[in-house]
Amino acid sequence: MANRRKRNVIDRIDFRREIKTVGARTRARGWLMISPYLAHQVIFFGVPLGWLVYLTFAKWNYLTPPRFYGLRNFTNLFSDRMFWLVLANTFNFMAYFVPLSLLLGILFGLALQKMKHFKTFVALSFLLANISSGVAYSIVFSRILSENGPINRGLYAMFGFTIPWFSRPQLAIFSIVMMVTWKFIGYYGLIFLAGLGAIPRSLYEAAELDGATRWKRFTRITLPLLNPSIVMVLVMQITLSFGIFTEPYLITGGGPMKRTYMFMMFIYDNAFRKFTSTGPGYAATISVIAAAISFGCIFLSRRLVEREVDLS
Amino acid sequence: MKARNVRLWVFELVMVALGLIWLYPYFWLVFSSFKPQSEIYTRFWPTGFTWENFSWIFETTHRMERDFVRALFNSVLVSVSVTASIIVTSAIVGYAVAKIRFWGGRFLKQFTIFQLLFPGFMFTIPTYVVVRSLGLLDSLWALIVPSLFGAWGVFMFSQSFRGIPSDYLEAARMEGASETTIIFRIMLPLSRSTASIVGLFTFIGIWDNFLWPLIVIKDYEKMPLSVLLASFSHEYGTYLGPLLAGAVIQTLPMVLLFLLFRKYFLQGISMSLK
Numbered sequence: 001m002a003n004r005r006k007r008n009v010i011d012r013i014d015f016r017r018e019i020k021t022v023g024a025r026t027r028a029r030g031w032l033m034i035s036p037y038l039a040h041q042v043i044f045f046g047v048p049l050g051w052l053v054y055l056t057f058a059k060w061n062y063l064t065p066p067r068f069y070g071l072r073n074f075t076n077l078f079s080d081r082m083f084w085l086v087l088a089n090t091f092n093f094m095a096y097f098v099p100l101s102l103l104l105g106i107l108f109g110l111a112l113q114k115m116k117h118f119k120t121f122v123a124l125s126f127l128l129a130n131i132s133s134g135v136a137y138s139i140v141f142s143r144i145l146s147e148n149g150p151i152n153r154g155l156y157a158m159f160g161f162t163i164p165w166f167s168r169p170q171l172a173i174f175s176i177v178m179m180v181t182w183k184f185i186g187y188y189g190l191i192f193l194a195g196l197g198a199i200p201r202s203l204y205e206a207a208e209l210d211g212a213t214r215w216k217r218f219t220r221i222t223l224p225l226l227n228p229s230i231v232m233v234l235v236m237q238i239t240l241s242f243g244i245f246t247e248p249y250l251i252t253g254g255g256p257m258k259r260t261y262m263f264m265m266f267i268y269d270n271a272f273r274k275f276t277s278t279g280p281g282y283a284a285t286i287s288v289i290a291a292a293i294s295f296g297c298i299f300l301s302r303r304l305v306e307r308e309v310d311l312s
Numbered sequence: 313m314k315a316r317n318v319r320l321w322v323f324e325l326v327m328v329a330l331g332l333i334w335l336y337p338y339f340w341l342v343f344s345s346f347k348p349q350s351e352i353y354t355r356f357w358p359t360g361f362t363w364e365n366f367s368w369i370f371e372t373t374h375r376m377e378r379d380f381v382r383a384l385f386n387s388v389l390v391s392v393s394v395t396a397s398i399i400v401t402s403a404i405v406g407y408a409v410a411k412i413r414f415w416g417g418r419f420l421k422q423f424t425i426f427q428l429l430f431p432g433f434m435f436t437i438p439t440y441v442v443v444r445s446l447g448l449l450d451s452l453w454a455l456i457v458p459s460l461f462g463a464w465g466v467f468m469f470s471q472s473f474r475g476i477p478s479d480y481l482e483a484a485r486m487e488g489a490s491e492t493t494i495i496f497r498i499m500l501p502l503s504r505s506t507a508s509i510v511g512l513f514t515f516i517g518i519w520d521n522f523l524w525p526l527i528v529i530k531d532y533e534k535m536p537l538s539v540l541l542a543s544f545s546h547e548y549g550t551y552l553g554p555l556l557a558g559a560v561i562q563t564l565p566m567v568l569l570f571l572l573f574r575k576y577f578l579q580g581i582s583m584s585l586k
Contacts, residue, residue, distance in 0.1 A: 029491055030412035034420060037405045040461040045427060048438035055438065062444075111327055116320075118328045124574065125331035128338065131570045131577075133520045135538045136559035139545050140341045143552070148353055150340065182334065190581050243433045246522045250542055264433055264523070271437050272527055284437045291434045 055284035062280070073285035082258075083286070086266045087293070089173070089259055094241045094297075096177040098234070104185050105233060106226070109192025126186030134246040141179045142166070142251045166252050169259035176247050176260060180240070188233050195229030196222070227307045234301050242294040263290040338563075345557040352552055365557035376548065377532050380558060383540035387519060390455045390536060395515045397460045399507055405461070406469025407495050411481060421470065427463040440527055454528040455536065459518060465510045472506035473499055509580035512573045516566050537562050 056073055060066035077083050112123060143149055145165040152162040165175040199222065207217050223230075245264035248254060254261035263286065269276040271283035340356075345365050347358040373380045409417045409424075439458055448454040476499060484494050500507060525539045532540065541558050549555065570577060 026412055027414040027416075030408045030414045031416055033404050033408040033412075033491075034416055037401060037420075037461050037466070041423075041427075041463075043442065044439060044458050044461075045435075047442050048435050051438035051441050052434060055441075111323075115324060115327060117324055118331070122327045122331040124571075125335045127574070127577065128567065128570065129334055131516060131566050132337075133538065133559075133562050133566055134522050135520075135542050135545075136341070136562045137337065139541070139555065139559050140337050143556075144337060144340060150353065150356070153353070182337075186334075187581065190578065194581070239431055243431060250545070267433070267437070268523070268527070271440070280437050280441060287434050287437060291431050294431060 052284055052288065055281045056288055058281045060279050060281050061277075066281070069281060073282050074289075076282065077285055077289060082261075082266065083289075085258060086261055086263055089261055090241055090263060092170075092173055092259070093177060093244070093262070094238070096174055097180060097241060098237050100177065101181045101184055101188060101237065102230070102233060104181065105188030106192050106230075108185050108189030109196055110222075112189060112193050113196050123186070123190070126189060129183050129185070130187045132183060135250065137179070137183065138247050138250040141175075145175060167256055169257050172252055172256055172260050176244075176251070179247060180244070184240075188236075191229050191233055192226065195226045199225045224307065225309055227305070227309050231302060231306050234305060235298050238294055238297045238301065242290055263287075341556055341559055341563070345553065345560045347553065349551075349553045352556070365553035366561075368551075369554040369557050369561075373544070373554070378540055378544045378548070379533065380537075380540065380561070382533060383535050383537045384561065386452060386534060387537040390452055391515050391519045393456055394459045394518045395511050397456075398462050398465045398514045399511050401461050402465030402469045402510060403495055403500050403503075403507070405466045406473055407491075407499055409466065409470040410473035411478065420466070424463045424467050424470075428467065436523065436527070443528060449528055450531045450534060452534060455518075455521075455525055459514075462514070465514065468506055468510050469503065472503040476502055505576050505579055508573050508576040512569060512576060513580060515569060519566060 054066075057069060057071070058066040059069040059073070108126065112119060115122065144151055146152070147162065147164070151165075156162050164171065166172045203221050203225075204217060207221060212220065242263055244262050245268070248260045248262050249265055249268075252260040254265055267283045267286050267290070270278050270286060271280050343356065343358065344352045346361040346363070347355070348360075348362055348364070351358045369380050374382070405420070409420050443449060443454050443458060446457075448457060480498060480502075481494055484498055489497070519536075520538060521536075522538045522542065525536050526542070529535050529539060532543070535543070537558075541555075541562055544551075544558060545555055
């Protein structure tokens with residue numbers, strides 16, 4: 001940095017005039033390089049952002065011109081019982097998903113760190129779950145867990161009972177949580193593995209000399225120093241919980257009793273589905289409020305969990 | 313010492329068993345797609361393997377208005393063109409941001425970070441409105457055009473280019489190299505891993521995208537594989553064998569790419585941590 005600054009000073013003294021024209025030409029070239037991107041961003045980021053704000057104050061059915069609707073989209077939303085149900089469902093989902101996959105993710109990270117011989121195989125098989133196609137794995141899980149699917153057949157043969165995975169409300173939520181956990185443990189685990197790798201060995205050695213038990217070392221060294229990774233995974237989990245669509249849409253269709261009906265489905269039905277559509281205005285309002293709540297959750301969990309960590 | 317060794321081996325074997333359990337859905341899927349329909353639910357190891365599910369899905373589905381071959385073609389076309397475009401455009405814009413000093417670059421840097429803050433689902437509806445007013449609904453353009461450029465790719469490339477010493481560029485300019493040559497002959501080859509990461513994640517993201525094509529494509533002829541498969545599952549779910557064969561075809565390119573580029577996949581995870 002200092003070097004570059006020094007060179008610039010010399011440049012400026014020696015070739016001031018030349019640099020100026022060259023600089024102008026480079027800048028022009030720079031603008032030329034980014035202008036298609038800027039144009040694209042205006043059309044597919046700027047304009048949509050404008051539409052988003054506009055739609056929340058409008059009523060529209062795509063056909064006749066939009067009508068100014070004041071704050072009624074918001075007041076309607078807050079008195080919509082479905083909105084509160086969807087919100088409750090989302091929290092219900094997070095109540096299982098966040099602790100379960102956080103815990104398993106940390107354990108998986110620790111296990112990977114400890115492994116010597118089959119590390120690659122195990123990491124790969126968990127990551128393969130992560131890159132499975134959303135549609136394909138929804139189809140596969142809905143069949144594996146179906147009433148006469150292989151899991152229930154196995155259960156029946158061994159224990160004489162079956163589990164109605166997708167037809168009881170809490171169980172259906174939990175089944176979807178299980179699927180998503182199956183998919184994401186490998187990913188979260190690798191994030192934790194990277195976090196664990198950044199913790200200096202010497203800390204553990206010093207603690208061991210001081211006679212700290214294994215549990216103490218875990219709670220006093222590992223967990224606090226893993227904090228940045230934990231916060232990051234928490235943010236991902238919250239974002240996922242508010243954005244989940246494919247799994248409930250394809251497997252449960254939101255049921256039973258609308259208990260797996262999540263925000264993205266709610267938005268989709270209101271914006272696009274025949275018969276249930278109330279127009280994009282209301283749907284856009286839902287998406288803005290859902291984003292606000294997810295930001296709130298992220299902010300809150302950061303407040304509660306995030307600690308300053310200095311590894312240097 | 314010996315007891316400890318035994319414990320370690322038991323631990324390793326338990327983890328390997330867990331890995332195999334984690335792969336069970338894949339095993340089940342692949343086995344089932346090669347089984348006769350009657351054995352899918354009843355046997356793990358079939359009496360005989362058969363290609364009939366695959367040949368059925370390639371030869372019969374177009375008569376049911378669910379043309380798999382066409383959908384496969386659509387998916388490949390869309391994913392490949394978006395991936396190619398993202399790599400090329402992100403490299404150019406990333407170069408401008410990282411190596412040209414002007415306020416446009418500084419502005420883009422801030423803007424890109426600002427953009428990455430928004431959750432994607434907020435933009436689904438307004439982007440639909442824009443695509444609709446451009447008259448792109450029900451065409452493959454609706455799947456391609458909104459993704460031709462991307463903030464994440466620009467961010468990744470500018471990060472990577474910043475690490476390449478500017479002396480290289482000076483030297484190339486002395487030799488009379490144009491900016492295009494510098495980007496595509498020097499910068500991009502030096503950032504092969506970034507290009508692979510961006511390409512891999514973009515391809516998988518587009519190939520596997522379900523919600524967006526579900527919204528903008530209603531014509532079965534224009535559907536990508538993900539939506540066609542979901543629609544087939546909805547309407548013809550009883551044709552379980554062919555359905556699972558379709559799921560294999562939908563999964564296969566993602567798995568192959570992942571296995572080919574797994575090194576970069578891991579780098580991508582650790583890079584997104586920064």
